[in-house]
Amino acid sequence: MQISQVLRHKGHEVATIDGSESVRTALAVLAEHRIGALVVSSDGERVEGILSERDVARGLHEHGAALLTEPVSSVMTSPVHTCTPHVSVTELAQTMTDHRFRHVPVVEDAKLIGIVSIGDVVKARLDELEDERKHMVDYIQTA
Numbered sequence: 761m762q763i764s765q766v767l768r769h770k771g772h773e774v775a776t777i778d779g780s781e782s783v784r785t786a787l788a789v790l791a792e793h794r795i796g797a798l799v800v801s802s803d804g805e806r807v808e809g810i811l812s813e814r815d816v817a818r819g820l821h822e823h824g825a826a827l828l829t830e831p832v833s834s835v836m837t838s839p840v841h842t843c844t845p846h847v848s849v850t851e852l853a854q855t856m857t858d859h860r861f862r863h864v865p866v867v868e869d870a871k872l873i874g875i876v877s878i879g880d881v882v883k884a885r886l887d888e889l890e891d892e893r894k895h896m897v898d899y900i901q902t903a
């Protein structure tokens with residue numbers, strides 16, 4: 761299964777934030793959308809960084825509450841590992857495991873078109889395995 765199919769199911773919406781916004785604002789956006797990461801982008805298309813709740817937790821440990829008024833650009837991770845919609849779910853699961861991150865923005869023609877989380881990847885793999893199991897059962901019962 762390709763990532764394009766995952767996006768067809770979950771949609772193309774991506775929560776983004778400008779790098780000049782404060783970490784406090786980023787936390788509000790994360791809470792509002794009930795998500796764990798924001799793509800940092802000034803135009804909603806170009807991926808400039810990624811801010812995960814993990815970056816905020818680490819930053820708070822290192823800098824204390826002063827972090828909240830710092831700009832997102834000071835704690836975000838850049839460059840960002842992105843993928844195309846044509847990559848397979850299995851391949852992306854391997855990449856996420858190797859690099860130990862749980863979010864990968866999907867980019868096509870240099871434009872942000874979606875984001876995939878480890879939860880989306882696990883769900884897609886389970887659906888795939890369940891389909892394969894059903895086919896095997898059908899095959900055995902009709903053989």
Ligand code: AMP
Pocket residue numbers: 796797810811812813814815836837839840841842860861862863864865
């Ligand atoms: P996560 O597991 O996605 O919450 O993120 C763990 C760490 O990896 C954080 O420092 C993130 O900023 C960073 N990170 C998350 N996703 C990516 C990505 N696609 N490319 C590069 N770094 C990332």
